[in-house]
Amino acid sequence: PCGVERAADGALAVGGLGVRELAEQFGTPAYVLDEGDLRARCRDFRAAFPDHHVYYAGKAFLCRAIVRVIAEEGLYLDVCTGGELAVALSAGMPPERIGFHGNNKSISELTRAVETGVGRIIVDSFDEIERLTAIARERGVRQAVLIRVTVGVEAHTHEFIATAHEDQKFGFSLAGGAAFEAALRIIDEDVLDLRGLHSHIGSQIFDTSGFEVSARRVLDLQAQIRDARGVELPELDLGGGFGIAYTTQDDPASPYDLAKRLNKIVDSECAAHELGVPHLSIEPGRAIVGPAVFTLYEVGTVKDVDGLRTYVSVDGGMSDNIRTALYGASYSATVASRASTAAPILARVVGKHCESGDIVVKDEFLPADVQPGDLLAVPGTGAYCRSMASNYNHVPRPPVVAVRDGQARVIVRRETEDDLLALDVG
Ligand code: LLP
Numbered sequence: 001p002c003g004v005e006r007a008a009d010g011a012l013a014v015g016g017l018g019v020r021e022l023a024e025q026f027g028t029p030a031y032v033l034d035e036g037d038l039r040a041r042c043r044d045f046r047a048a049f050p051d052h053h054v055y056y057a058g059k060a061f062l063c064r065a066i067v068r069v070i071a072e073e074g075l076y077l078d079v080c081t082g083g084e085l086a087v088a089l090s091a092g093m094p095p096e097r098i099g100f101h102g103n104n105k106s107i108s109e110l111t112r113a114v115e116t117g118v119g120r121i122i123v124d125s126f127d128e129i130e131r132l133t134a135i136a137r138e139r140g141v142r143q144a145v146l147i148r149v150t151v152g153v154e155a156h157t158h159e160f161i162a163t164a165h166e167d168q169k170f171g172f173s174l175a176g177g178a179a180f181e182a183a184l185r186i187i188d189e190d191v192l193d194l195r196g197l198h199s200h201i202g203s204q205i206f207d208t209s210g211f212e213v214s215a216r217r218v219l220d221l222q223a224q225i226r227d228a229r230g231v232e233l234p235e236l237d238l239g240g241g242f243g244i245a246y247t248t249q250d251d252p253a254s255p256y257d258l259a260k261r262l263n264k265i266v267d268s269e270c271a272a273h274e275l276g277v278p279h280l281s282i283e284p285g286r287a288i289v290g291p292a293v294f295t296l297y298e299v300g301t302v303k304d305v306d307g308l309r310t311y312v313s314v315d316g317g318m319s320d321n322i323r324t325a326l327y328g329a330s331y332s333a334t335v336a337s338r339a340s341t342a343a344p345i346l347a348r349v350v351g352k353h354c355e356s357g358d359i360v361v362k363d364e365f366l367p368a369d370v371q372p373g374d375l376l377a378v379p380g381t382g383a384y385c386r387s388m389a390s391n392y393n394h395v396p397r398p399p400v401v402a403v404r405d406g407q408a409r410v411i412v413r414r415e416t417e418d419d420l421l422a423l424d425v426g
Helices: 019-026 035-048 064-072 082-090 107-116 126-139 178-187 209-229 255-273 286-292 323-327 417-422
Strands: 004-006 012-014 030-034 053-057 076-079 098-100 120-123 143-150 192-198 235-237 279-282 293-305 309-314 344-350 359-367 375-379 400-404 407-412
Touching (some): 019 030, 019 293, 019 407, 035 053, 035 064, 035 255, 053 286, 064 082, 064 407, 082 098, 107 120, 107 126, 120 126, 126 192, 143 178, 178 209, 286 293
Parallel strands (some): 053 076, 120 143, 192 235, 309 344
Antiparallel strands (some): 293 375, 344 359
16 A cells, blocks of 8 residues: 555554554554545545546445545445445435445335435336335435446456446346336436436456446437437446556556546547536545555464465454455565565465465465564455455454554454354344
């Protein structure tokens, strides 16, 4: 992460605090959040997209302190469950700045969203249109909605996190005509206010041409809707999914590059269809919070396996970062507590869980003198690590420690064995 540097003693420091002090005070493993870096990323997106709404996708990582930062920095918030909505509201996020996603929102989730005045509900199915209509009518509310459109773009990312090809669960198909039909139905429904279309093509995407194709296709649909009903939808949400660098091989576009490309394609497509340029929104999650966090582990054992490779075991693993096991994600690791001049050896950083797929970093060169007691930092763990953490093997989930201007504070505390036992009422 940007704010991390080596102090004079060779140890990493972030926000003015050394990792050894952090480990002593808060224990390991811990997610360490560089709050200055997080805020800088929010500001960069805001500056690059000044006329747009930037929704932070809370699924990447959500807690009350994050919601407050997001709100203070002028961002909006995307939630996709009642639980995420509850966190947002309890932290004081203005409901009109919340967008509510999901392919299977329950009646109680929808009711809560309507009653609290959530700004946009992104509808995902005909069943939902029916439910939402009934809820809004009963309460005498006109609810603003967007339609999630499946644009048929094959995003070049892991299959599980690509979302806009045809054969998957999200949204209304554009090619099959469902999106057009959904738009007409909503326009004809007086208690629903169709503000625009939404598309999200996937996550951890580097090739921006996918966003361009997607924008072109939704604007084409916009023009068809205008031709059919004489209505020009005022908004367009192009979703999130902007890739970040997990290793030195990744080369993400800056928010400024992205903005330039998206604006250009939207402007030219609108001109071609003689449409007014809609108000744009985007929904970055990973690109806002991912690089702002590193996980701090302590090395427990170092094992040379038949000269093949050195296995370095840390005190966490797939319960605090499932992404390597689940998606084959790449991370890097570095000895954080000291400098070393020892020659590099090929190492694999593994966790403490009871299965061999419990890998944090598959291949990394670490100094040959890496040893028990060393602290290891794995950068780029802000997105989808704490939020997808589990209690596998009854391992308590690590805390999130926010560091800013030489001060550290716990924003999510470490789980305890009592927390784990609290649910066990048998
Ligand atoms: N908007 C919508 C509608 C989404 O479904 C998502 C992510 C985002 C925005 C934010 O995408 P981001 O900018 O963070 O890439 N667990 C996976 C990622 C799943 C993403 C799901 N939807 C992972 O660890 O890579």
